[in-house]
Amino acid sequence: MLSSKAKYAVRAALQVAEAGGGSDWVQVAEIARREAISRKFLEAILVRLRDEGLLESRRGAQGGYRLARPAQDISVADVIRSIDGPLALTPCASRTRYGQCQDCVEVSRCRLQPLMQQARDAVAEVLERCSLATLIAAPGTLSLHA
Amino acid sequence: MLSSKAKYAVRAALQVAEAGGGSDWVQVAEIARREAISRKFLEAILVRLRDEGLLESRRGAQGGYRLARPAQDISVADVIRSIDGPLALTPCASRTRYGQCQDCVEVSRCRLQPLMQQARDAVAEVLERCSLATLIAAPGTLSLHA
DNA sequence: CTGTTTTCCTACTGCTCTGGTAGGAATTAG
DNA sequence: CTAATTCCTACCAGAGCAGTAGGAAAACAG
Numbered sequence: 001m002l003s004s005k006a007k008y009a010v011r012a013a014l015q016v017a018e019a020g021g022g023s024d025w026v027q028v029a030e031i032a033r034r035e036a037i038s039r040k041f042l043e044a045i046l047v048r049l050r051d052e053g054l055l056e057s058r059r060g061a062q063g064g065y066r067l068a069r070p071a072q073d074i075s076v077a078d079v080i081r082s083i084d085g086p087l088a089l090t091p092c093a094s095r096t097r098y099g100q101c102q103d104c105v106e107v108s109r110c111r112l113q114p115l116m117q118q119a120r121d122a123v124a125e126v127l128e129r130c131s132l133a134t135l136i137a138a139p140g141t142l143s144l145h146a
Numbered sequence: 147m148l149s150s151k152a153k154y155a156v157r158a159a160l161q162v163a164e165a166g167g168g169s170d171w172v173q174v175a176e177i178a179r180r181e182a183i184s185r186k187f188l189e190a191i192l193v194r195l196r197d198e199g200l201l202e203s204r205r206g207a208q209g210g211y212r213l214a215r216p217a218q219d220i221s222v223a224d225v226i227r228s229i230d231g232p233l234a235l236t237p238c239a240s241r242t243r244y245g246q247c248q249d250c251v252e253v254s255r256c257r258l259q260p261l262m263q264q265a266r267d268a269v270a271e272v273l274e275r276c277s278l279a280t281l282i283a284a285p286g287t288l289s290l291h292a
Numbered sequence: 293c294t295g296t297t298t299t300c301c302t303a304c305t306g307c308t309c310t311g312g313t314a315g316g317a318a319t320t321a322g
Numbered sequence: 323c324t325a326a327t328t329c330c331t332a333c334c335a336g337a338g339c340a341g342t343a344g345g346a347a348a349a350c351a352g
Contacts, residue, residue, distance in 0.1 A: 002235045004249045010258055027298070036251060041341055047300070060349025061297040076261060089148045092343070103150045105182060112156055115222060115276055122268035130261055149310070173327070187312055193329070206324040208319025 006083040008043050011035050013079050016055065017071040025064035045083065052082035071136065077127035080102040087127065088120040095120070151227040155191050157181050159225050161215040162201065163278045169285035171210035191229065198228035217282065233273065234266040241266070 012031050019026040028046060032039040046065055048056045056068045067074065076086060081096060091099035092107055093116035104110050158177050165172040174192060178185040179261060192211055192289035195201045202214045213220065227242060237245035238253055250256050 001232070001237075004247075005340080007236065007258065008246070009251060014257065029298085037249075038341065040343075043299075044341090057299065058349080059297090059299045062350065063298050063348085065299090086147070090153065091147075098148075101153070103153060103183075111160065111281055112153065115272070115281070119269050119272045121271050123265050126261070126265045126268050135257055135261070143329075151311075175327085184312070186314080189328075190312090203328065204320075205318070205326090205328040207324095208321060209319085209327050211328090 002080065003084050005045055006080050008035065008037050008042065009083045010076055010079050011047065011048060012037070012042060012045060013054065013067075013074065013132055014135060016065055017067055018136060019066075022067040022071050025058055025062065025066055027064040030064075049082055052078075054078060054082060059105075067132075070133070072131045072133035074132050075128045076130045076132070076135065077124060079132075080127065087114065087123050090116045093117045093120045095124075112133065147224065149223065149230050151191055152226050152251055154183050154188065155195060155229045156225050158183070158188060158191060159200065159213075159220065159278055160281060163209055163220075164214055164282055167219050168213040171204055171208065171212055173210040175189070176210075193201065195225065195228055198224075200224060200228060213278075216279070218277045218279035220278050221274045222276045222281065223270060225278075226273065233269050234262065236262045239263045239266045241270075 015031045015034055016026050028043055029039055031037070031046075032042045035042075044100060046055060046057070047091075050057050050065070050068075054068055054074055055065045057063070069124065081087065084136050086097050087093035088094035090101055090112070091097070092101050092104065092110065092113050100107055101110075107113065158181060161177045161180055162168065162172050165176075175185055175188055177183070177192075178188045181188075192201060192203070196211070196214075197201050200220055201211045203209070203211050227233065232240035232243045234240035236247055236258070237243070238247050238250060238256065238259050245267055246253055247256075250259075253259065
């Protein structure tokens with residue numbers, strides 16, 4: 001399950017992407033209002049997305065956030081990973097942050113790992129293919145390749 | 147990420163399936179030894195799998211656990227869901243335990259839900275297709291349809 | 293240069309979940 | 323009856339989650 005932080009993050013990223021084609025600065029308070037999220041809580045989320053290189057920020061009056069890259073170059077997977085970490089079900093199946101499972105005796109002989117990698121590939125395929133632009137463009141197109 | 151409980155559960159289920167073709171009673175202590183899991187901890191896991199209908203148990207001397215169904219009729223998804231709950235990334239995308247997300251304002255207009263369902267379908271496809279029998283049979287066959 | 297807007301940083305809190313541990317009751321085989 | 327084994331209840335420490343609070347730092351407007 002995703003954390004609510006991650007869900008908020010995707011929604012917030014969509015708001016940023018939509019405002020002025022993603023090139024205008026959008027304020028936290030504005031996003032918070034539109035998505036009905038606590039402003040303070042949202043702040044922490046956006047700072048994280050900025051630290052991960054998905055957003056840019058500017059302080060002060062008329063400041064705010066905007067996308068660091070075009071909307072079609074930011075996938076939903078990027079956003080989720082920035083907040084919740086790897087998509088994989090086990091550390092040993094993660095490509096972005098591979099690590100050995102502590103409870104696994106020997107990775108090379110693990111019977112689950114190949115399966116876990118398949119599962120990771122399957123979910124990554126879906127979430128990496130879908131960019132913020134895709135999500136904005138058409139609610140209809142998504143169901144097409146389902 | 148899976149809990150370590152869920153990973154132990156899959157390994158334990160494999161041990162049960164392997165012993166005597168799944169029809170003999172296997173003791174907790176035996177599984178704990180072979181998989182290097184705390185016996186008491188494993189007990190809780192197996193009780194859960196039994197409650198969910200995947201295993202049968204018998205108390206007393208010569209007691210233990212065995213599969214409630216043939217190994218090819220128990221999927222890895224079944225085991226994982228028994229311990230960790232739904233595979234879906236959001237409640238609103240779960241088929242086995244559908245529920246509305248609290249933080250979601252209106253489900254019918256949620257822009258994430260279709261995508262989350264795709265992700266769920268993708269991971270479920272992999273984990274439901276793979277049974278305990280599949281995992282036991284061949285480490286090689288798995289990588290074939292990757 | 294002053295005030296206003298807005299992000300940014302640090303710290304705190306209450307709650308639930310995770311990963312166990314402990315002790316003993318109930319049941320079954322021999 | 324005795325030994326083996328599951329089953330039940332309770333407990334515990336640490337981590338993570340979902341926020342909340344207060345103010346410092348920066349940028350712009352005038």
